[in-house]
Amino acid sequence: MTITVTRRTFLAGSAAAAGTAVLGRPGRALAADPLAVAFVYTGPIGDHGYTFAHDVGRRAVEAHFGDKVKVTFVENVPEGPDCERVIRQLATSGNQLIFSTSFGFMEATLKVAKQFPKLKFEHATGFKRADNLAIYNARFYEGRAVLGDIAGRMSKAGVAGYVASFPIPEVVMGINAFTLAAQKHNPNFKTKVIWANTWYDPGKESDAAKALIDKGADILCQHTDSAAPLQVAESRGVYAFGQAQDMSAYAPKAHLTAVVDQWEGYYIDRVQKALDGKWTSTDIWWGFKEGLVGLAPYNAAMPADVKASADKLKADITSGAVHPFTGPIKNQKGEVVYADGKKASDEDMLKMNWYVQGVES
Amino acid sequence: MIAESIVNISAAVISASTPLLFVAAGELVVERSGVLNLGVEGMMLMGAVAGFAVTLTTGSPILGIVAAAAAGAVMALAFAVLTLTLMANQVATGLALTIFGIGLSALLGSGFVGQPVPALPKLHLAGLSELPVIGPVLFGQDALVYLSVILTGGVAWFLKRTRPGMMLRAIGESAASAHSLGLPVIRVRYLATLFGGAAAGLGGAFLSLSYTPMWMEGMTSGRGWIALALVVFGSWRPWRVLAGAYLFGGVTILQLHAQGAFHLPAQVFSMAPYLATIAVLTIISAGPWRGRFNAPADLGKPFRPSV
Amino acid sequence: MWVKVEPRQEASRRVIYATPVLAVGLTVLSGYFLFLFLGLAPAKTLYHFLISPTLTFYGWSELCVKAGPLVLIASGLAIGFRANVWNIGAEGQLTLGAVGAGGVALAFWGESGLWILPLMCLAGILGGMLYAAIPAFLKTRYEVSEILTSLMLTYVATLALGILVYGPWRDPMGFNFPQTRMFSDSALLPLILDGTRMHLGILVTLAVAVAAWMMMARTVIGFQIKVVGLAPAAARFAGFSRNRTVWFSLLLSGGLAGLAGTFEIAGPIGQLVPHLTPGYGFTAIIVAFLGRLHPLGIIASGFLMAISYNGGEIAQVEDRLPQAATGVFQGMLLFYLLACDFLSRYRIRLAATRREASPS
Structure with a gap:
């Protein structure tokens, strides 16, 4: 980058x-x-x-x-x-x-x-x-693209609810990657976003999740820290994705999978380099390929073809065959931001502050 | 579809309002006796962790709820000893209790992070729960929701209709006069403070057992402070405090549904519950009731009977 | 034999100085068992918690950085508390003060001039005052309790700051992250000592604390505030206006909180970010009362709180003390300090019969 x-x-x-x-x-x-x-x-x-x-x-x-x-x-x-x-x-x-x-x-x-x-x-x-x-x-957006792929198949209503924290590029990028991947299966797929304006307040996160389901979402994704949205999904009978790690213990039926933050490999690598005297100032943005981003085990409720589709997308992103931000991509106003086949640069993604078509925030 | 939405939104409002109501109803009694305990956030968190831990280890939510009330009361006891016996400053002691409770609950709860506990069962009243819309809203909640309303009613009845309640109010208005009439000022204030602590503990238990059945550090996220403000909002009257809790909870939920309208930043909507509370209180205060609802005259003032 | 408690006519100086020592002693004793229970080396942890922050020159400079905003805010709040004006929204006034000062810094970004800092301070004070004027207006005009309004407005202030730093005030070169540009040098407070974060604002804070002392002790408005607080009826009889006291103390405490916010962004932070303060506005309330609402006491208690925060960090770093235990220890320290105050006001004696014992 x-x-x-x-x-x-x-x-x-x-x-x-x-x-x-x-x-x-x-x-x-x-x-x-x-x-x-x-x-x-x-x-x-x-x-x-x-x-x-x-x-x-x-x-x-x-x-x-x-x-x-x-x-x-x-x-x-x-x-x-x-x-x-x-x-x-x-x-x-x-x-x-x-x-x-x-x-x-x-x-x-x-x-x-x-x-x-x-x-x-x-x-x-x-x-x-x-x-x-x-x-x-x-590159958490890679994981979120796979969640979107699953959501596009699992959502009957074609509407996902997204419990978001704050409008920073990391969150915006995740919402867009999720929505774009879902639209591959269902072009009319919509992502409704509610901003909890907090990273961490189980009560507010749960309120936001409830409101999203009431607005018609039948699958939830979150970019806040607590498992509260998953618990809401479990009790209201909709599907949801965990955050940062496997949160299936909180919602055995609702939890389809989660983007897992796997910092272990990086930390061990860097400490090893420091021990060996080979540490240098680097700038890395790692994803599936390097194992920094992972997925929690799939829920048994996911049909085999949905699992296969998710696995394929994960493999393609890992190999570089697929980039989650590949044109044509339109913004909320319907203007083309990336023409057919054009890929977003790392810098574009890192400063992303606009939403793709289909996101309602 | 509309009926279902009403039911769901009402349920969300009830969840958001109930913890505030517990804490505010308890604090109201404390303040009517002339004691200002700002340590509610700490007491709530201790209630939340105790309720969660006991429910998880014993499998009994009833024991958990009792433990939550007890934990809140123990915290309040520390406050009472410091402020009522040792005459420490109430505002500072309450804030210290908050710092202490946030820390202690996190310390005790560290082993319980990441573990789920089943949510409190919803009570079903044969016949009534099946009524359309009203049924599930009014008769399909869990026991703590009903307890919070019963508690409010109980407090209202106690303060207005019972002798000890009148004693308590007299003590809050003028401890010196009450003492000269032979009323046990310190004992009543102790009991009121313990009651407030227990109610705050129940509010915490509602969070960790019903609202979001889990334990996480600092999971009250400032709800104790809102409850304190709601006592003021309700001008120290139980039913008005209930109205305040539901107003705040209601706006909290409705702003989420309104988000995205008018292309305003999401933060503007998040401001709504706070601004609405100020606005409504101002309208009430400017109205014909103006000036009738003042704080208990001796609120926060230490009292020590001379021998 | 029964314990007999009686009020002291006048607290002896010896007792006033001895009680904090006793409180610290009790804290050390309780802390010893707390840390032992947590499986740490208690003596070492206590040393890191209470002594280490004061051992180095840099340590003292950081105590000043931490205590500065607490003392500045508490000096203003204490005056209001004496008049029974309950401003508990200093946190919000601090935030709005920072917004005002930060707005000036950004408007003149890249420019240099000695006038920029004073202008920022003015904007910061005004920001805090204007925000405190809302509770003052609602209190004097409609009898709306300032406890509710000032507290609720704190949450609104944080969200308002968020609108700006997540939106129009974002650093244009900052990858759309929620922070403004780093301020230009002219908008940053000069450091008193190189290699530390001690800035000019700390000297101003000390001057303000002394000025607050003089005002309360020597001026008519100081006298009025005390009378309004202690004896409202007498104050009315003497013709002192309660409303004027409310306005005065809210504007003063709001202005000082706004100035504290200005010093934070023009000092240690150097830009506007979504989280400006680790709860200074609330901690300052404890500082004010721990210091018995007296400016010198406030300076002492501000430093004590700073030691407990910075020491807690050192104990976390050196001894792996869980952060939660820091709060427990801090709470205990405050409890003992507040409880031991009792001894300076009351005498405890052993009495022969129950009859004389305190009824409580």
């Missing part, structure tokens, strides 16, 4: 900042010492959603490397004035590789990375990079 840092030149800045930087405790780099790795979370690890998924990755790192690493995490770090202090605290207390897992930590991670040029930083879902600050993100 082609992301350029647009506001400041960080690469030049980091060398200059080295003079005033406070370094980590000396002596940590001895070969016998474990590598100190830290994770900064925006939510509680008990959210059973986004932060929980990162924490699964953190635990995988611990399990994989044993006493070769010393892993720390800080949860519930508010995006705002506090995160810079927390990240700095992690840096001064000897951590050598720090993952900050929320977009809202971007500026703070960047500032601290400049102050500690010898330490390695990684920031999830942002777009600002430096020599010692790598960025990583997952």
Whole structure:
């Protein structure tokens, strides 16, 4: 992907900042010492959603490397004035590789990375990079396209309900990928969106899910963290998809599958590189192919041909044969945005702020 | 189809309003006795986690509901000891109770994240539940919904028609006068505070057992604060508090149905419940009832009987 | 033998200073068992929680960054609380102040000039004041309780900020993420000390706290506020207007909250983002009462709260203390501090007979 840092030149800045930087405790780099790795979370690890998924990755790192690493995490770090202090605290207390897992930590991670040029930083879902600050993100839209493929087949009404959090490109991209894939099976497919204006409030998410079903949706998708919409689907007898991980325990009948955040592989890879002295500042956006995005097991209620269709789409996206954003794509006004066969660029997707035809928000 | 929509939307409104009603009805009694406990969010969360944990481990929702009320009351007891016996500042203690309860509930509940519990069963009243529209709306809810309305009625009756209720009101208006008449100011305030805690615990249990049957950290998401505001909205009268809870819950649900209209940002719709509450209270206050509904005169003021 | 409780005529200085020490002692004792129960090394965790934040110069600078907005907001709120004006919506006033100041910073983005920061402060104060004027108007005109209006408006403020940063005020080069441009240097508060985040706003905050003290102690309006709060009937008799007090204290506390919001965005944050504050407006209420509504007490309690927050972060980093336990520990600390206040106002003695015991 082609992301350029647009506001400041960080690469030049980091060398200059080295003079005033406070370094980590000396002596940590001895070969016998474990590598100190830290994770900064925006939510509680008990959210059973986004932060929980990162924490699964953190635990995988611990399990994989044993006493070769010393892993720390800080949860519930508010995006705002506090995160810079927390990240700095992690840096001064000897951590050598720090993952900050929320977009809202971007500026703070960047500032601290400049102050500690010898330490390695990684920031999830942002777009600002430096020599010692790598960025990583997952192509969740690939998973959402498969959900759309299933929805297009499973929905009798041809109307999906989408419980959304906030209109950021990540969410918009997911709604569009979902809708486009569903329209491959049912050209008149519609996605009705309700904005809960929260990432995490089970009550509001459940209210939104109910309202969507009352508006005619017979299948639900969500981009909020709790399993509440699934519980609503279960009790109202419609299908739904989980968020971030397998949530079928909450809705055994309704839960068809879920896009699963699988950060484990990336985290293990990066820690290994740091241990080997091969860590460099990279910029990755991985999906199905690299295993960063996965799907939860299908519900037995899905007919075999629906499963086969979903598996095929997943395989085609993995191989690169299919791109979820391939023209013709029209926006809500019916204007052609991508002509026949034209694919959206990574940059287009990363800043997406318009909806495809068929989305009602 | 329309009938079905009415039933479904009503059910959603009831779910959104009931936790607020529990908490507000309890806090109303506390405040009428002259005590201001701002720790409702913490008490609610403790109720939610206790109700969930006990229901999950024993399999009995009834035990869970009892545990939720007890957990809320224990939290309220800590508040009462600090503010009524040790005369600590009520506002600060209540806020501290919120911080404490948010933390403690998350600590105790960490093992229960990600586990489902069956939702409370809906009660079916033979004959009545089958009536069209009215049946499922009025007679097809779970036990806690009815309990919240019964609780409101009970509070109204207690405050207006019983001797202890009148004692409580007198104490809230002037603790010093009540004391000189021989009323047990501190004991009544203790009991009122414990009742408020238990009701907040029930509100929390409604969240974790009925509204969204699961436990997650901080799952009340500020509903305790809304309930506090609703006590003010209802001008410390039980049935008005009920009206306020349903107004807030109703607008919360209806704005979701209105989203997307007029091409306005979704945030504008999310503002609706808050603005509607302010607007309605202003209209009521500007009307002929103006000035008749003031806070209990001794609200939040510490009282210690001199020996 | 029974415990006898009697009010002190005047709290002795010794007791006033001794009670917080006792409270901290009890917190340490309870914390010891809490951390032991959680399987941590209690002494080390306590050390990280309570001592570590104050050990380094940088640590102190961060305590100032954290305590700054708490003290600034609490100074304003305390004046209202003395007059029985219950502004619990400082969080919303802070947000609207930040919107006002941020609007100025964005309007003059890329320009330089010494006038930009003062203009931002003015806009921030005005933003907070205008937002506090709504509860003031509804209270004085229609008798609508400011508790309800100020609290409800807080949620509205957060959503309004959201409309701007998710919409028209988004950084045009920022991949449509919900944040504005980083402010130009002229719109950022100068740092007092290089290498820290201590900004000029912290000095202003101290000046405001002292000014608030002078106002309450020396001026007529300060006297009026106290009388309106303590004896409304006497105040009416003396011709002090309750409405004027309501307006004054809401505008003052709203303006200071707005200024705090300005300092946050022009200081540590440097732009407008959807989450500007980790609940400063609410925590400031505790700070105000913990400091007994006295400006100097507010400074002390602001720093104490800052230690408990920053220490909680350090304990999480160093000892893997669960974040939830931070809240429990903080709650305990506050409980003990509030409870021990009792000792400065009442004397506890052992008495011979039950008759003399306190009836409570």
